[in-house]
Amino acid sequence: MAKFIMLQGTSSHVGKSILAAALCRIFKQDQWKVAPFKAQNMALNSYVTQDGGEMGRAQVVQAEAAGVEPSVEMNPVLLKPTGNASSQVILMGRPVGVMSAKEYHAGYSLQALDTVKQSLKSLSDQYEVLVIEGAGSPAEVNLKANDIVNMRVAKLAQAPVLLIADIDRGGALASVVGTLELLDPAERDMVKGIVINKFRGDLELLRPALDFLENKTQKPVVGVVPFLDNLGIDDEDSVSLDDKTVVGQRDIEVAVLRTPKISNFTDFEALAHEQDVAVRYVRPGDEIGQPDLVILPGSKNTVEDLVYLRQNGYEQEIRRLAEAGVPVIGICGGYQMLGREIHDPFHTESNLDFIAGMGLLPIVTEFAATKMTHQVCAGCRNHAFLGINYSDDQLQGYEIHMGRTDFVEAVRSAFTIAVRSGQPIQAEDGVVTPDGLVMGTYIHGIFDNDGYRRAVINALRQRKGLTPLEVKENFRDRKEKSYDRLADTVRKSLNMDLIYQIMGAAK
Template sequence: MAKTIMLQGTGSHVGKSILTTALCRIFHQDAMRVVPFKAQNMALNSYVTQTGGEMGRAQVAQAEAAGLEPAVEMNPVLLKPTGNACSQVIVLGRPVGTMSAKEYHSRYSRQALQVIKECLRKLHAEYDVIVIEGAGSPAEVNLKANDIVNMRIAKLAPAPVLLVADIDRGGALASVVGTLELLEPDERDLVKGIIINKFRGDISLLQPALNFLEQKTGKPVVGVVPYLENLGIDDEDSVSLDEKRADGGGEVEIAVLRLPTISNFTDFDALASEAGVTVRYVRQGETLGKPDLIVLPGSKNTTEDLLYLRRNGYDQEILRLVDAGIPVVGICGGYQMLGQEIRDPYRTESDNERVDGLGLLDTVTTFAPEKITHQVTARCISHGFLGLGYDETELQGYEIHMGRTEFTGPVQPAFTITSRSGQPCYHDDGVVRPDGLVMGTYIHGIFDNDKYRRAVVNALRVRKGLAPLATVTDIQAKKQANYDRLAKVVRKSLNMELLYRIMGVR
């Protein structure tokens, strides 16, 4: 049996995912075979594994921090909200249907629990340590009967629990005391310590509060973790976009439409990390301005998000800017929006049977009942977007889409996919408009390819009369350095000897 530790929170967005990532890296550095686990995740930011399974982005980052290839057993249940209190339910990487919150919690969640148990058994057999992340708060009394992610998992694992509170938002002490008070006695006994997260200021001024907390709850404070900015680690929740405020200092500005059901916005993190580049997320009510590049990102409800663009006048703003020579790129759902029409005869994503597209590409997309999910390799041979004469034969990325896009006339493909889930193939992907101003593709992660990203940024620079840059950022090396930086801060902030005793490691 592996040793275990579980991080639960006093609420959502208190930092459980980042702290789980940190612990995975710390235990990996300490030569342990460590694996992350989150029984059920709700997120629109997802990833495709080598075997073609879909899982939450946070567990992917945690796996990378642990030195592992991501696998769906680390996140057996993924819920992807589609709007109207419904979510697509994905189990072991494959969609099993779209369900209302009531239907899922009352009928399906306990069925999914059997899959979760099998995954835990597998991980116990293969690893030394399992770092488990909960979701939301374990004190949600209305959800407790059908809980498959918090205290029921702590009992199944079994795992000692550390309760995480976010002091930056205020009320941390009350949230800790209140959460413990609402737990059943046996659940309260599972909580072996408290972590105060996102602290700013002089910790000596906080010490009286920590002493009070320990006396009041009988639980030790395992550590106080400072507020960490610019971590450069993938987020899974669009709430984190509120913290991604553009500094406006870049020579090249990229405007990304923040759609109501935006998905896989991590596609643009690598662009934001480039020197001289500002990535600005355009929120409702804000104008696009005059960026150097417009991006239509992925969407979990493409037709509804397209109608959102129309209601807010962004469709006409995009068309005017393209007519003025501003380029636009669409990824996945954004690619579908760029075409002539989107059809959804099976009501796969919404009740909209058909919606007119932006008309910038000669394509028509029809949603199918089956989802395509693959890791892919692709090549790019002078596709002409932004006038690029760039050639690359080993681009990496992944596909996640229900739509099937057909061309209504002769087109220039953006890429040629040469393998899917490790199997050789030859498949044209995406479209580049003849004038080089509009490109659409189904390949997520295309800008994570260092040389391609540099080529695109340099093309934008040249269009502005700026000199191209020779420096190519190694985004994977940068990620690994960020995991090390995170681990260093968290290791210093926690009482590691106490943590190891709680886990029974020492």
């Protein structure tokens, strides 16, 4: 039976996910076989496992930090908001329907509890340590009766809980005391320590507050973790985009449209870490400006996001930039938006049967009732986007989409998928326009491929008369180093001896 440690927060976005990743890496470094677990996750950033299951990106990051292959057991329930207070419910990697918040919390969540229990047991049989993450706050009394992710999971696993507070947003002491006050006595006893996260400043000046907190709650402060910036680790939620600032002047500027239902924005993390590239997210009210490349990202609700772009003048601006020769890329939902028509006969995403696309690509998309989720290996021969004439037959990525896209005239495909979910296949993906300036693809993660990413950037450099650069960035190596840096900082900030003692585990 595995040893457990659970991280719960005084609210959402206090840093539970990143601290869980840090602990996964620390336990791995300490020679434990460790895995993450989060019973229920709500996020638009998702990932496809080797067997085609869909799970939350945060648990993928934590699995990578732990050095293990991600599996849907690590996140048995995933909620992907679709709009109108509803979410697509994904159970063990497969969608089971779209439910309103009331339908899910008042009915379905407890039905999913058996699956949560099975996943927790399976992982505890396979691993020596489980790092369990909660969601939101355990003190949300209106949701407590149907909770399957916070204290109910702690009780199932008999997992000691560390309560995390974000001091950067203010009110950390009150949020800790208030959270503990709203827990019942048995739940309060399960909280074995407090972590103050995102601290900036002199720790000695904080010391009286820590002493007060320990005396008031009778819980030890296990550590104070500094504010961590530019980690180079995938974010889970688009809320984190609010924290991203535009870097100073760089040779190449990429503008990514931040639509209301943006998903899988981690597609652009590798671009953002290139030293000659500035990635700017175009927020509501911002102008696109004059970037070197415009990207339409994936979307959980393509129709809603297309309407947003249309009503706020962004569609017209994108068309104007494309006509002026600015390259445009659409990925997944963005690819669908660039086409001529989108049909939704089953009302998968909206009440509309049809909506016109931007007309920049000769494609028509029809939403289907079933979702395609696959890891893929793809290739390109003499890739025509921006005239880069690039070839590679080992491009790695993944597909997550509900639509089937047809070409309405002869086109040049962007990529050819050779392996889908481990099975050989020959499937054309995406489109590159004859002038090489507009491209669409269903493949997420395409920029994580170092050679391809640099080929695109160098083509943009050459358009500006700049010298091409060699491939310097290995994105996967960078992530591994980032996990180690994160672990080193958190290890120094937390009393790991106390944490091991709380877990009942010997180092």
